[in-house]
Amino acid sequence: MDAYASLPAPRRLASTAGRTLINFYKVMRANPLSFAGFVLVSITLILSAIVVIHPALIVPYSATQNTGVYNEPPTILRWPPSFAHPFGTDEGGRDIYSDVLLALPLDLGIGIGIAGISVFLGGFLGLVAGYWDKPGTLGGATSTVIMRVTDVFLAFPSLLLALALLASIGRGVATAFLAIFITWWPFYVRLVRGEVLAVKHLPYVTAARAAGVKETRILTRHVLRNVFDPIIVYFTLDIGTVLVTFSTISYIGAGILWPGPSPEWGSMMSYYQGAEPIFIYWWFIAAPAVAIFMTALAYSLLGDGLRDVLDPRTRRALTQSVTTSEPPPEEPALAKATTETSAEAEAAEESEMRS
């Protein structure tokens, strides 16, 4: 111990959370695309939070308000994009900018909600099915049941199911939610089960078992922790996909009706596409389309970046935060001395050469 006491104390590190944040920032900075994704995702989250909490801050008009009614004629309803109406107005005089913003919390909520519930349900079932899968035991039987049920649900096509639900329980957010959710969670069961099967036979799990670690602890600390990274990446990528699917379902008419009290990007596109010639009134459809595209893209980019953040290899490579002790203060002097001596040696060599 005494030999080590003379060494300088290791540099004080930030708290674990602080270090994680710093590393996150460094990895993001190293990868501009995922940084863009991170910024976009933050923007969508902040905007939707504002819209939910205090919409008057950024949303000038309500969803169905006719902004084209003035006291004197002529009344122009279809305003192209301008300062008053950044994304223009539609044929009912509705401000498209307000509508696109009002749709944001709903679309985002559906995306995060469905993907989130699927992660928990599918992840739990996948973990159970993957970890206890020995044939001939209770766990094996459970695993088989889970996987067969999963297969049945995987067989449903999402859009057709949405249409069937539309016919039976009617149009609405619930219809779209159910239609997507029923076909969505099985993917997570398969994903998690596959990962668990790959991880649970790795030697470090056996090593933990040999050390007398309990099964529950092995499951959480050694198996789940190593399955976690791909799942969180897949989840992030998935939010965009769910959002697009939800918009598609609204687009085919099963989700939300527009014009109506609550705007939704897919249904807006669907309505404007049929209502007016889109080559003339291009701004009707441009704003919701770009909104869907940008949001989905943002989550995809962030997911790619998260992969780098979560993997210790790339994280270390990108952050270079090897925790070494402070260099001793005399090091610069030493370096100087060596350069001097080498310079001297060079000079001596040179003079020798000349002579």
Added chain:
Amino acid sequence: MTEPVLTVENLSVEYEVGAGRFQAVSDVSLVIPPGRVVGIVGETGCGKSTLAQAIPRLLPEPPAHIRSGKVIFQGTDLVPVPKSKLPMVRGTGIGMIFQEPLNSLNPAYRVFDQIAESVRMRHWRETGILPSFHPGPTPFDYSRRPLPETADVLSHPVVPPSAKDMASRRSQQMARPDLRREVLDYLRLVRINDPETILNLFPHELSGGMRQRIMIAMALSQKPALLIADEPTSALDVTIQAQVLTLMKELIDEVSASILYISHDLGVVAETADDLGVMYAGRLVEFGPVAEIFESPRHPYTKSLLKSIPTRYKSDWPMPTIPGSVPNLSQLPRGCRFHPRCALAKPICAREPAPESRVIGTVRESETPHKSACHFAEEVANLP
């Protein structure tokens, strides 16, 4: 004399798979006295690793199944221990070092967390936070010889918790500085330079030799009475192998735990082990002190193995080999399992199974008896 740390009696392990039952280990008996290093050698698929994993009951059951036999560790038979109690048995006295150092560390945690886990587990066992199954009436005494300073960490006996200790479990969580100090001690024990830096690294940032050292440190931090090393050097390249082997040899002197050393390399075993067992097709065909086996092998298989060790001269080219290959466990030859490849085979070998291991020669006091399972153990010496 002293009670052996581990006694394996007629252990048979079989795998039940779709195609049938395969007996990977049959009728193996061996004794490991305290502080002795026992090596097991054999070809691929002869059941070495199965034996190593069957002792701490690490084999996945099913498909593996211990059909018969006893594994007596410090006076307790481990075979009938129910599955739910296995975690209490495994960590208490038996440490394991595995074959693949590259995958034996959890990639998600830093070195500190990995070693701290096993240190903390032992601490919990010692203080009674974790239920512990103490095989044997008294904890094993490590003090075989005066210990060098680095091994001080290993010399604490396992103390059962007193009622007062149990009173406040909360206060018994190991303080982080203590934990850190102990982890550093173990890293120094396995000769890691600059352990302060290594602590904060992830496994993928370490070389194979380093990872194996950390595995060894993890195994030792449990203060095992028996260390099972399952080919600890075979996944490493030759120079690193030599380093790890040197470390193992030094540790054998310092730690004074008994070691079961599984290897396919006769040279490695000759350097490390005191006793040597030779396995063939699931059976322990010969067992005895290393020097004696190398000097006068009493089983034709051992003899052929020893002959096929390459020397550094080319004069004995082509290298002597054993004709044929290891029999498939589902189609074992009748009679002695080695007879189709044996130079000494007689009709009786094909007819009757090999005899029980029997003691060859005179047994001196305080020495492992030399046993062989061959009909003609006495004549092996005359084999060319």
